[in-house]
Amino acid sequence: MSSANRRALAALAEEVHSCRLCPRLVEWREAQAANPPRRYRGEEYWARPISGFGDPEARVVLVGLAPAAHGANRTGRMFTGDRSGDWLYASLHRTGFANQPTSERRGDGLELRDAYITATVRCAPPANKPTPEERDTCLPYLERELRLLKRAQVVVALGSFGWDGFLRSARALGE
Numbered sequence: 001m002s003s004a005n006r007r008a009l010a011a012l013a014e015e016v017h018s019c020r021l022c023p024r025l026v027e028w029r030e031a032q033a034a035n036p037p038r039r040y041r042g043e044e045y046w047a048r049p050i051s052g053f054g055d056p057e058a059r060v061v062l063v064g065l066a067p068a069a070h071g072a073n074r075t076g077r078m079f080t081g082d083r084s085g086d087w088l089y090a091s092l093h094r095t096g097f098a099n100q101p102t103s104e105r106r107g108d109g110l111e112l113r114d115a116y117i118t119a120t121v122r123c124a125p126p127a128n129k130p131t132p133e134e135r136d137t138c139l140p141y142l143e144r145e146l147r148l149l150k151r152a153q154v155v156v157a158l159g160s161f162g163w164d165g166f167l168r169s170a171r172a173l174g175e
Helices: 003-017 023-034 083-094 132-148 160-172
Strands: 060-064 115-119 154-157
Touching: 003 132, 060 160, 115 132, 132 160, 154 160
Parallel strands: 060 115, 060 154
Antiparallel strands: none
16 A cells, blocks of 8 residues: 555544534533443543544455444544454454454554454444434545555445445445
């Protein structure tokens, strides 16, 4: 991948991190950070939208629904700090896509090889149910990621919402 594409993914991540386009999601993610469950009290929450994570030259892209309120919304990395991530990263490690089986926080040394993880919606939604309008507001981020992941050959949609988001993005890209 060209250094220009790497820089474009990094610039996109910064753009995602500063997004405030969906008032309901902004309010929810910040409220969850301000009043976390007892087990996370005292931890500093990320409480911003989550960008994709992984190898910019990945051939495999995993697309999820959205960050978990006390997982990625807390840690700042998709599927990090929650039970679904425990299973996912252990599986990626067993199959050679991750250098370690756990993902506890940003900066914990986890690296993905030939895999990239992203989501349809970038903020934790109430009851894990974003609205169609919130999905549509976030889709351009997924579209831009997919456009920059030029080597991607396989997409693994994690759930029907991830699948729907990928199909909508692929359609918008003309694929």
